[in-house]
Structures are given as C-alpha cells and as structure tokens.
Amino acid sequence: MRNTAIGVVLVAAGLTLGGCKKADTGAGTDEIVVGEFVSLTGATASFGQSSDEGVRMAVDEINEAGGVLGKKIKLIIEDDQSKAGEAATVVSRLISRNRVVALLGEVASSRSLEAAPIAQQNKIPMISPSSTNPRVTEIGDHIFRVCFIDPFQGTALAKFALSRGWKRVAILTDVRQDYAVGLTEFFKKFFTEHGGTVVAEQSYSSGDKDFRAQLTSILAAKPEAVLTSGYYNEVGLIASQARELGLNVPLLGGDGWDSPSLVEVAGDAIEGGFMTNHYSSEDTSPVIQNFLEKFRKRYGHDPDALSALGYDSAMILADAMRRAGTTEAGPLRDAIAATRDFPGVTGRITLDENRNASKPAVILTIQNGKFRYVETIEP
Ligand code: PHE
Numbered sequence: 346m347r348n349t350a351i352g353v354v355l356v357a358a359g360l361t362l363g364g365c366k367k368a369d370t371g372a373g374t375d376e377i378v379v380g381e382f383v384s385l386t387g388a389t390a391s392f393g394q395s396s397d398e399g400v401r402m403a404v405d406e407i408n409e410a411g412g413v414l415g416k417k418i419k420l421i422i423e424d425d426q427s428k429a430g431e432a433a434t435v436v437s438r439l440i441s442r443n444r445v446v447a448l449l450g451e452v453a454s455s456r457s458l459e460a461a462p463i464a465q466q467n468k469i470p471m472i473s474p475s476s477t478n479p480r481v482t483e484i485g486d487h488i489f490r491v492c493f494i495d496p497f498q499g500t501a502l503a504k505f506a507l508s509r510g511w512k513r514v515a516i517l518t519d520v521r522q523d524y525a526v527g528l529t530e531f532f533k534k535f536f537t538e539h540g541g542t543v544v545a546e547q548s549y550s551s552g553d554k555d556f557r558a559q560l561t562s563i564l565a566a567k568p569e570a571v572l573t574s575g576y577y578n579e580v581g582l583i584a585s586q587a588r589e590l591g592l593n594v595p596l597l598g599g600d601g602w603d604s605p606s607l608v609e610v611a612g613d614a615i616e617g618g619f620m621t622n623h624y625s626s627e628d629t630s631p632v633i634q635n636f637l638e639k640f641r642k643r644y645g646h647d648p649d650a651l652s653a654l655g656y657d658s659a660m661i662l663a664d665a666m667r668r669a670g671t672t673e674a675g676p677l678r679d680a681i682a683a684t685r686d687f688p689g690v691t692g693r694i695t696l697d698e699n700r701n702a703s704k705p706a707v708i709l710t711i712q713n714g715k716f717r718y719v720e721t722i723e724p
Pocket of ligand 1: 452475477601
C-alpha cells in the first residue's frame with residue numbers, strides 16, 4: 346500500500362514538473378518515441394538480434410538525415426526474451442509508460458499475435474517486419490506488416506517441391522508456433538490439390554531436442570522430401586538427427602530457417618536443403634547491394650532477411666509520418682495504410698486493404714554452409 350501511494354505521488358510530481366504527457370519516456374519534445382519489441386535473448390535470439398540491427402540502422406540513417414517532421418526518432422527497445430507472455434508485457438509497458446507513437450515488432454507470429462490486441466486496443470499503429478501468419482493483421486486496423494503472408498509462402502514452397510518432381514513429402518511441424526502450423530496448412534493445401542501426397546505428418550514442440558521417434562516414422566513412409574515447418578534452432582537438430590538415422594532426402598523449410606545458427610547447429614546435415622525467404626543477399630540490384638555495403642560496414646557481417654525487413658519496417662514508418670505530417674495515431678495509421686510502391690530493400694512494398702504486403706519470395710539452398718539464391722516465385 347505504502348509503495349503504491351508513493352508511486353502515485355511521484356508520478357503526479359513528474360507530470361507537474363515536466364508539464365508534458367511524456368513524463369517517462371526520457372525524450373524531449375524534439376523527439377518522436379517509437380517502441381521496438383523483439384527477442385534479443387532466448388530461444389530465437391538470432392531473429393530479434395537481426396531484426397533489431399536492421400531497425401537501428403534505419404533509425405540512425407533517418408536521424409542523420411535530419412529526422413522526421415523536424416524531430417529525431419527515439420527508439421525504445423524491449424527484449425521479450427523469446428518467451429510466451431513477455432511480448433504482451435513489454436508492449437503494454439511501451440504504450441503506457443513510454444507513450445510510444447508506434448510499435449515495430451515482432452518477428453515470430455505467435456508473439457505478434459500476443460501483442461497486437463494490446464496495440465489495437467490502445468490504437469497504437471504496430472508494424473511487424475516479418476510475422477507471416479495471416480491472423481496477425483486480422484487483429485485490427487492498426488496492425489500492419491511489410492512482409493508476405495504464409496498462404497503465399499506455403500504455396501510457393503509447394504510449387505517449388507512439385508517443380509522438382511517431389512510428389513511424396515513428409516511434414517514435421519512445430520505445433521507450438523502459429524507460424525509453423527499455418528505454413529504446414531497452406532503448403533499441404535496447394536501440394537495435395539496439385540498432385541502431391543503427404544506421406545507422413547509428425548509434430549513437435551518448440552524447445553524439444555530429440556526428434557528421432559518422429560523421424561523414424563517419416564523414414565518408414567519413404568518420402569522424397571521432408572518439410573520441417575518451424576524455427577532454425579529445432580530444424581538444426583532435426584537435420585542432424587535425420588541424417589544420423591539415414592533419412593537422406595532434401596529438407597524443405599520456410600523463412601523460419603533463416604539464421605546463421607542453422608548452419609552452425611546442422612553443419613553438413615542441412616546441405617542441399619531448400620527454403621523460402623524474403624530476400625537474397627546475392628541479388629545484384631543496386632538497392633540491395635547498397636544496403637549490404639552499409640550493413641557490412643556497420644556490423645561486420647551480412648544481413649539476413651530479418652535485418653532487411655526490420656530496416657524496411659522502420660523506413661516505412663518514417664515515410665508514413667512524413668506523409669501524415671503528424672505522429673498522431675489516427676492520421677499516422679491512415680498514412681501507413683496508404684503505403685504504395687515503397688522502394689524497400691525487400692522489394693516494392695504496397696500495403697493492401699488487409700494491411701499486408703504482396704511480394705515475391707525467393708528460394709534459397711544451403712551450399713557449402715551458405716544460403717545461395719535459386720529462384721524467385723512471384724505472387
Ligand atoms: N515468418 C516467421 C513468423 O512469422 C518469422 C521469420 C521471418 C523468421 C523471416 C525468419 C525470417 O513467425
């Protein structure tokens with residue numbers, strides 16, 4: 346009780362002294378406060394770290410070029426530790442304590458789905474750089490994304506498998522991730538409607554370490570390829586255990602494979618695997634090469650798709666602020682919704698009436714430990 350009373354007094358004093366609503370942001374009136382929530386630590390730390398590198402590079406570029414509407418962007422970054430429940434907590438805090446005008450995040454669909462209702466309720470525009478599950482933006486009219494969605498990604502992957510002549514595919518899905526469950530569903534739909542057969546279906550949960558029982562069943566079904574629908578950390582182990590058991594057919598996956606850790610964990614076992622992704626660093630277009638050069642100089646390593654998408658999400662937000670002429674939620678929301686033909690690193694970005702982006706996917710293969718470009722699949 347006593348603590349609460351003191352807290353109220355301090356907050357009230359802060360408001361009176363500061364004379365402004367943004368008492369806790371630490372920002373001056375010449376700053377625009379934007380919240381970013383990502384998994385900087387925990388199971389999918391590489392997602393959050395990569396995305397954050399892209400976001401920070403964009404914000405620094407924006408600020409170095411004079412900022413937006415005469416103000417600098419102040420980025421407040423919250424780590425949700427890849428933990429269920431934590432994205433909701435940090436987003437509530439960014440909204441109520443830091444009074445952010447917009448949110449950038451999350452990578453993983455399950456965490457975006459957790460945070461989006463809070464952003465929507467508070468009418469704070471949220472842009473996910475990379476959550477591909479269709480339900481994310483269905484939460485409400487303040488929720489956007491700058492990436493393609495899984496009905497397209499699953500279809501692209503199924504088309505690719507069929508184009509290679511693989512008609513018998515087994516599927517192993519992380520049932521704890523909305524992303525993985527959706528990707529499997531959309532892959533299966535297109536694949537089975539176009540002559541493919543799913544010869545075995547197995548599941549696991551994020552955090553599992555032993556996949557031998559599922560892989561043994563899959564081996565017995567004699568597939569021509571195996572879709573591992575999940576994130577890089579488990580996929581790395583799955584790949585190693587599959588090879589150990591003598592399951593030597595190509596592995597397929599979605600963007601959830603995208604992490605340098607995949608190759609570190611799986612080593613040779615992931616060689617020859619194929620995945621869908623949002624961009625390829627081998628693309629020779631000037632936009633991508635220019636981005637690569639700046640990114641390498643700043644961080645000393647190559648950007649993955651998450652960095653590119655994080656970068657695009659921040660740039661699109663700044664562009665919308667400029668077009669809105671204000672950071673007030675209503676007009677800002679409308680300006681984000683009106684994004685057309687924005688020249689992103691991950692392609693031209695137009696947001697449709699469902700606040701999603703329609704963009705090509707690339708197929709990459711892992712060759713000598715590197716993600717190599719194979720082909721582009723148009724929407
Ligand atoms: N699309 C994944 C999801 O929605 C996240 C992801 C995007 C991971 C891009 C890697 C690269 O959960």
